[in-house]
Amino acid sequence: MPQWRADQLSPPSPAVTEKAADFRLGGFVRTHLANHNALWKDSKRDAAQGRLLGCLGALLGVVPTLFAIGAFVNGRVAVGLLLVIPLAVVIGVAVSRNRQRSQQGPRPYEVVYEFEHGFACPSPDGAFAFRWDAITSIHQAVTRHFYNGAYTGTSHVYTIATGDGGKIVVSGRSLDQGRKQSEFSMATVLMDQVSERMLTAAAATVNAGKEVRFDELAIGVGGIAHATDSVPWSRVTGLTAKNGTVIIQVDGRNWWTRQVQLVPNFPVFWALSQQLSATSKNER
Template identity: 25%
Template sequence: MPTGLQILDTKDAPIPVSDAVREAAQQQGIGALIESFVLVTKVRSLTQNKDAEKVSVHAFEHGLVREAHASQPEVFRWDGIETVNQSVTHQYRNSAYYESMFYYKLRRRDGLELEIRGEYKDPKHTRFRDSALKSKRTHCAELGEVMSRRIASEQLADAKAALARGERLTFADVVISTEGVHSRKHGTVPWGQIRDVKVSNGVVQFQKEGKFLSLSSTPVGKIPNVILLLDLTDALREAS
């Protein structure tokens, strides 16, 4: 099954929810339906019909359900996600805001993946910040942020327990422990010396005494569970 999917803006057209999706959601206990989206594969073969290239994704309170043509629904519970990768980039033309692009990839503990990507107009960067005329793509981007935070909250307790046992946690090229942040270039930087951690210019930046250290060069979209990383760094800095 293709995993690279582009969100399709269906305007106000209702998206049907099959009995199979409702049954799968009920069996997995993922709560009430919030919103549904239609995705299309990036590449369509000449022999592939229009129904086959479409995938429905239904967002529930505690997870997502993916349903492709002639396939059984697949459930992605928030508490069953091993990693989530995400990125949102804002594009400008002649110094004026043009559009935003989002990307989310979920990976279950059994290795099954779901990718969602698309372009949208971010209300925070336009003149119509309070407009109710948001597209499906805008709703999907906003839901993606909520989804990432829900997944991070599910992972937080286990991650803190691992740190308390003395383990080091790795997020791409970022390695953390209760002692601090570890890197080949700077060694171990204690949490007491780190003033701030934030995402800026597409990377995670660590500020030490007024200057930013190059502890990570990995694009944020390639760092798994970056929201969890930020939550943990905040907790460790506060505890230092």
């Protein structure tokens, strides 16, 4: 995702503002750079156009260049210069297109608007809106990237669902490449506004003697269970999350394994299970 300037991040459109008011999202907070699939057709179209122009550029640039090299080698300088013209045109068009793109700012499918009580995204029908307190699950896929052993950034994909069937995918990437430094701010917002809220509610449920479900897993003060087995926390000997995989060990053996992205509300599950496991160990 390009690193747009702050003055290129426009405020919400009237359609977005109206939808935010309908959902009682409160005041506008800020614009975030984040891809979303509410306008996936537009995103796919722009990507396809980019690939097509790239292929045409390669065809119109490489072929004449090869002939031009041959002409220069054979002493036909005038012909070689003539053949270089298409390459110059292709380069000029590419530079002009990139400059125009950078001046236009982000596309509607590259921005998410944060409000006090939720967020909104442009959509084909105007806008989609989501309240923080209506979000029931977030599946996250967070991947750290390295080049020659050096960390270069992290990609984020969040699949967000609400209790009434609403669903949207928000994604982006943080960069750590020399002078190119950027943070995917929506990740922090989702953690602060959704995960922390869910964790508070989940902790209250557990303290009331009830279980909290995370898809096939259920955890409570007494232990952890899935469809075919349940164990007390005293038997849980390992809780690890590494390379995108969660592993729960019981009596020293792997008892349950899943990819992080398949665990709903993973930050809540992870914090709660770690806390309950630690409490059990301290009580021994």
